[in-house]
Amino acid sequence: MRQNKLGRLIENFGEYIVSVKEEKGETVVVVRPERQKEILSFLRKDEELSYDMLIDLCGVDYFGENPRFEVVYLIRSMRDGDRVRIKVRVEEELETVSDLWSAANWLERETYDMFGIKFKNHPDLRRILLPEDFNGHPLRKDFPVEGFDFDRPFEVKLEEES
Amino acid sequence: METTFMTINMGPQHPATHGVLRLLLELDGETIVRAVPHIGYLHRGIEKLGETRTYHQALVFTDRLDYTNGLSNNLAYCLAVEKLAEIEVPKRAQYIRVILCELQRIAAHLLWLGTHALDIGAMTVLFYAFREREKVLDIVEYITGARLTPSFMRIGGVARDIDGEFAKKVKEFVKDFPKRVDEYETLLTENIIWKKRTVGIGAISKDEALSYGVTGPVLRACGVYYDVRKAHPYSSYEEFDFVVPLGKNGDVYDRYLVRINELRQSNRIIEQAIDGVPEGPFKAKAPEVTLPDKDDVQTDIASLIRQFKIGTGGFRPKKGEAYASVEAPKGELGFYIVSDGTERPFRFRIRPPSFLNLSALPRMIEGQLVADVIATIGSIDIVLGEIDR
Numbered sequence: 001m002r003q004n005k006l007g008r009l010i011e012n013f014g015e016y017i018v019s020v021k022e023e024k025g026e027t028v029v030v031v032r033p034e035r036q037k038e039i040l041s042f043l044r045k046d047e048e049l050s051y052d053m054l055i056d057l058c059g060v061d062y063f064g065e066n067p068r069f070e071v072v073y074l075i076r077s078m079r080d081g082d083r084v085r086i087k088v089r090v091e092e093e094l095e096t097v098s099d100l101w102s103a104a105n106w107l108e109r110e111t112y113d114m115f116g117i118k119f120k121n122h123p124d125l126r127r128i129l130l131p132e133d134f135n136g137h138p139l140r141k142d143f144p145v146e147g148f149d150f151d152r153p154f155e156v157k158l159e160e161e162s
Numbered sequence: 163m164e165t166t167f168m169t170i171n172m173g174p175q176h177p178a179t180h181g182v183l184r185l186l187l188e189l190d191g192e193t194i195v196r197a198v199p200h201i202g203y204l205h206r207g208i209e210k211l212g213e214t215r216t217y218h219q220a221l222v223f224t225d226r227l228d229y230t231n232g233l234s235n236n237l238a239y240c241l242a243v244e245k246l247a248e249i250e251v252p253k254r255a256q257y258i259r260v261i262l263c264e265l266q267r268i269a270a271h272l273l274w275l276g277t278h279a280l281d282i283g284a285m286t287v288l289f290y291a292f293r294e295r296e297k298v299l300d301i302v303e304y305i306t307g308a309r310l311t312p313s314f315m316r317i318g319g320v321a322r323d324i325d326g327e328f329a330k331k332v333k334e335f336v337k338d339f340p341k342r343v344d345e346y347e348t349l350l351t352e353n354i355i356w357k358k359r360t361v362g363i364g365a366i367s368k369d370e371a372l373s374y375g376v377t378g379p380v381l382r383a384c385g386v387y388y389d390v391r392k393a394h395p396y397s398s399y400e401e402f403d404f405v406v407p408l409g410k411n412g413d414v415y416d417r418y419l420v421r422i423n424e425l426r427q428s429n430r431i432i433e434q435a436i437d438g439v440p441e442g443p444f445k446a447k448a449p450e451v452t453l454p455d456k457d458d459v460q461t462d463i464a465s466l467i468r469q470f471k472i473g474t475g476g477f478r479p480k481k482g483e484a485y486a487s488v489e490a491p492k493g494e495l496g497f498y499i500v501s502d503g504t505e506r507p508f509r510f511r512i513r514p515p516s517f518l519n520l521s522a523l524p525r526m527i528e529g530q531l532v533a534d535v536i537a538t539i540g541s542i543d544i545v546l547g548e549i550d551r
Contacts, residue, residue: 103375129202
């Protein structure tokens with residue numbers, strides 16, 4: 001069943017798929033960023049595949065490599081319970097999938113907040129967990145754990161002064 | 163005629179938002195036109211901190227995610243690391259894990275039941291629910307030594323073995339509990355005021371719930387059969403006989419019914435597990451990963467050295483990645499861990515169920531009344547410690 005499903009994907013997007021492998025009982029597909037949106041859209045909308053649930057979306061920072069970031073999608077088909085992990089290597093910019101799965105809206109905001117990966121055409125790309133005036137993206141490997149300003153005193157600004 | 167909407171802030175300091183959730187509501191009279199949740203007030207950077215600790219040390223962070231549910235969080239993390247390091251957990255440890263996780267689910271659902279009813283105005287239920295929750299926490303405290311942050315699971319097994327006294331306490335509780343659930347039900351299930359406040363409120367359709375990535379009782383209340391314990395069984399759940407309660411309308415009342423039935427099912431699972439705990443070790447045979455027994459550490463020099471070595475240096479799983487999830491009381495809680503071959507996780511990703519459940523909240527409350535917002539927030543059962551991480 002699963003082989004057939006992935007066969008359909010390879011049939012349609014063969015040259016844009018870097019690798020398909022089984023790792024610890026999980027299927028991992030690495031795709032190229034140019035057609036990432038079409039591939040995910042195909043996985044979501046195709047009658048036979050219908051991966052209708054985005055379980056997770058997150059970033060990984062491979063600092064020093066090129067392209068630097070990896071965005072990981074974990075999708076699941078409700079019909080046969082099949083889970084597939086799709087991975088894309090990117091350099092700070094990627095097409096949004098929030099129109100395919102509403103869950104991607106907040107998950108992409110979080111990825112933007114933590115890694116600074118910009119999602120094109122996202123309806124509301126703001127920081128989600130950190131304050132809007134925060135400096136930097138903390139899950140990047142070059143961000144120190146204690147932050148950039150841990151040894152500086154807080155700036156106290158009273159409302160009357162501003 | 164010109165219409166102006168009124169914008170009000172609900173929270174972050176509001177008892178019915180169950181933590182520090184801030185909702186920006188735009189109102190047309192009493193009807194909600196737009197709702198924007200603001201989160202992050204409890205952000206502690208657990209995903210970042212996890213990358214700076216060894217695999218054993220990072221376990222304690224997981225207790226602090228959904229703080230009503232420490233044991234399931236521990237389990238989800240341990241499962242992911244065990245998958246990564248390819249460790250086989252012995253049956254006895256798996257059964258102990260199941261018993262503890264289901265006890266924790268009962269405690270978490272009782273906390274939800276009490277506070278949810280209190281939010282809507284039924285105060286009595288709180289005292290009933292907390293009476294049993296106290297008993298569960300006593301059992302958890304007896305075996306783990308803590309009520310809120312147990313940190314009891316270990317990579318490869320559990321921290322210590324269970325004894326006859328524990329089994330006795332659990333059996334006593336399990337025998338008594340179904341009658342107690344009946345009591346809660348007499349207070350609420352057919353209560354006309356309760357039904358008026360909950361039936362048809364905060365509903366979301368099946369397709370939308372799936373698209374929003376909603377999981378757990380909120381998704382099952384829409385009638386979707388998705389429970390990680392059945393769909394991707396872990397820790398021997400396939401050996402237990404239980405049903406997954408489903409709702410129909412996806413409203414606040416159905417979520418209540420689903421959770422009440424889950425209390426009974428959890429009780430059934432514990433009943434089967436406590437009678438069937440197999441003999442054997444409670445820790446995996448993987449000396450380079452698991453910590454030695456406390457008794458050995460105090461009497462045997464080799465164990466002492468191993469304790470020191472693993473405790474300070476950790477262990478090194480092979481390069482790779484693993485995702486493992488459990489059915490936490492709130493929904494699917496997953497850990498995605500990437501290893502680069504060192505003793506610390508390269509990426510420590512937490513898939514929080516409440517985060518995605520909350521992202522569907524605006525969809526549920528738009529067009530409804532202000533008073534129903536409280537009922538809806540209560541019904542999706544969020545914990546901000548997990549949303550903000």
